[in-house]
Amino acid sequence: MKRALITGVTGQDGRHLAEFLTTQGYQVFGLIRGQNNPKSAMVAAENPALELVDGDLRDLSSLIGIVEQVQPDEVYNLGAISFVQLSFKQAELTAEITGLGVLRMLEAVRIVGGTQNNPIRFYQASSSEMFGKVRETPQTEQTPFHPRSPYGVAKVFGHYTTLNYREAYGIHASSGILFNHEGPRRGLEFVTRKVTNSVARIKLGLQNNITLGDLDPKRDWGYAGDYVKAMWMMLQQDEPDDYVISTGETHSIRELLDVAFRLAGYDDWTRFVKQDPRFYRPSEVNLLIGDATKAREKLGWVPKVSFEELVAMMYENDLKEESERARHPH
Numbered sequence: 001m002k003r004a005l006i007t008g009v010t011g012q013d014g015r016h017l018a019e020f021l022t023t024q025g026y027q028v029f030g031l032i033r034g035q036n037n038p039k040s041a042m043v044a045a046e047n048p049a050l051e052l053v054d055g056d057l058r059d060l061s062s063l064i065g066i067v068e069q070v071q072p073d074e075v076y077n078l079g080a081i082s083f084v085q086l087s088f089k090q091a092e093l094t095a096e097i098t099g100l101g102v103l104r105m106l107e108a109v110r111i112v113g114g115t116q117n118n119p120i121r122f123y124q125a126s127s128s129e130m131f132g133k134v135r136e137t138p139q140t141e142q143t144p145f146h147p148r149s150p151y152g153v154a155k156v157f158g159h160y161t162t163l164n165y166r167e168a169y170g171i172h173a174s175s176g177i178l179f180n181h182e183g184p185r186r187g188l189e190f191v192t193r194k195v196t197n198s199v200a201r202i203k204l205g206l207q208n209n210i211t212l213g214d215l216d217p218k219r220d221w222g223y224a225g226d227y228v229k230a231m232w233m234m235l236q237q238d239e240p241d242d243y244v245i246s247t248g249e250t251h252s253i254r255e256l257l258d259v260a261f262r263l264a265g266y267d268d269w270t271r272f273v274k275q276d277p278r279f280y281r282p283s284e285v286n287l288l289i290g291d292a293t294k295a296r297e298k299l300g301w302v303p304k305v306s307f308e309e310l311v312a313m314m315y316e317n318d319l320k321e322e323s324e325r326a327r328h329p330h
């Protein structure tokens with residue numbers, strides 16, 4: 001039985017990946033931080049086969065201890081402060097966890113190493129936010145980075161650290177440059193879920209409007225369930241490498257609003273949407289669109305869920321959750 005260790009197992013991708021690896025026959029271990037972490041009961045209930053282990057991306061010796069204990073075949077480093085807006089307010093903490101956390105996890109992998117026949121393989125969750133103020137369109141593995149937030153800067157550090165450990169120590173370390181990926185498990189602070197949840201609540205008469213920031217930025221949005229499979233595929237290759245994972249389509253926040261409100265039966269959303277400078281960012285990423293040709297050709301990876309299907313999946317889930325909550329408020 002193969003063994004996998006996932007950091008960030010309580011996040012959207014960690015939960016999808018833990019489920020996927022369990023169905024692939026892996027024994028899955030999830031790193032969890034802090035005593036009585038409120039999310040541990042949730043992930044344990046969701047995936048009873050998942051084993052939680054205590055550790056912290058800020059603490060190298062805890063990571064060495066975990067890797068020694070778990071003896072994983074594969075390590076997936078998904079743990080991060082991942083909300084761009086928050087990264088402006090907690091820039092140092094973001095650098096510490098989203099950036100230096102990668103270095104510490106790689107150090108633990110390098111020091112413990114695994115067996116000679118079976119060295120530990122490593123996946124780093126890199127991000128399209130590294131492209132930031134994009135130098136070319138669409139973005140590929142060759143596109144230079146120009147991050148526009150402390151989050152993006154920290155991810156660039158993590159990405160190059162992964163490359164360096166591959167080149168310097170021969171570690172099977174791959175980096176997935178994932179474009180935005182969403183789903184019903186997305187946190188409510190991200191714009192897709194904020195919109196689908198608010199539209200569901202407006203439909204149910206629980207809310208009157210939605211307050212957003214800039215409506216013009218464009219993102220290449222895919223489904224998280226599709227994207228975690230790409231992570232696994234990267235670690236099954238003979239050689240480690242970097243891959244862009246994206247749909248190749250881009251949509252603005254306005255188009256997201258068009259689709260979500262139309263699902264709820266409203267043709268004109270302008271009367272429901274307010275804007276507030278609070279949700280604008282000090283520096284914005286205006287356009288992201290990825291070219292995942294390499295992933296398609298080398299990994300055989302293709303996304304299955306379209307933008308419209310993704311928004312519908314999220315809206316339907318929010319409608320169900322919010323109407324259940326309204327019926328049983330406690």
Ligand code: GDP
Pocket residue numbers: 084085129180189190191192194211212213214215217218219253279280281284285
């Ligand atoms: P990101 O691409 O990782 O920053 O993902 P987000 O979902 O947080 O933001 C996507 C885009 O939506 C960014 O360009 C935001 O500036 C824009 N946006 C506009 N209004 C909002 C809002 O109210 N919340 C969030 N999270 N983003 C918003």
